[in-house]
Amino acid sequence: MGVSGTGKTTLATELARRLGWDFQEGDALHPENNIKKMSSGQPLTDEDRRPWLELCHDWLERERNIGHGAVLTCSALKRSYREQLRAGLPVEFVYIKVSPEVLKARMAAREGHFMPPSLLPSQLATLEEPSNDEPVIAVNGEEAAERVVDELVKILGEDAHSFVEVSSGVAPA
């Protein structure tokens, strides 16, 4: 999770590969209208995001039901969005923190992406940073991606056992 340009896709694809978990690009679940809106420089509203978050939640739920570890990219900017995403599921958020200056530079340098750099201020204004009472691992998204993924593989790889126990409905011993 994190605003546009934090490195969600970069980190999540590599994390899923290293853990052998399924991967879903959250942006691919956006209704067409949401992509059109963002491409034309308009920020999404709560109403725009609701059906998309439902699709994200449903994907996670299907993965839990088949007992797979899974990684989904999703901006998950507000606490209420994160609550919708994890409802009834053993979800751990990875909050990728990157300074506005670095985000601005990354978005300006990126080519062929639907998200215009002009939407960065609204992304930052909408972000409610996760608090300690949420299931979250915060990482420094300005570090080399490989180092961040190494750290996450250690934490989530060790936890994988308990995630699978919860997800398959088998009570831990």
Ligand SMILES: Nc1ncnc2c1ncn2[C@@H]1O[C@H](COP(=O)(O)OP(=O)(O)OP(=O)(O)O)[C@@H](O)[C@H]1O
């Ligand atoms: N740790 C990193 N160090 C340096 N550059 C990075 C790092 N992570 C990602 N990048 C670069 O930053 C840009 C944004 O990364 P990425 O597309 O993974 O972000 P994102 O959060 O998925 O963005 P969006 O939500 O807008 O799709 C890319 O050009 C990527 O190569």
Ligand SMILES: O=C(O)[C@H](O)[C@@H](O)[C@H](O)[C@H](O)CO
């Ligand atoms: O909630 C949102 O406003 C959106 O999900 C955005 O964050 C983008 O889809 C994503 O970051 C791609 O740039």
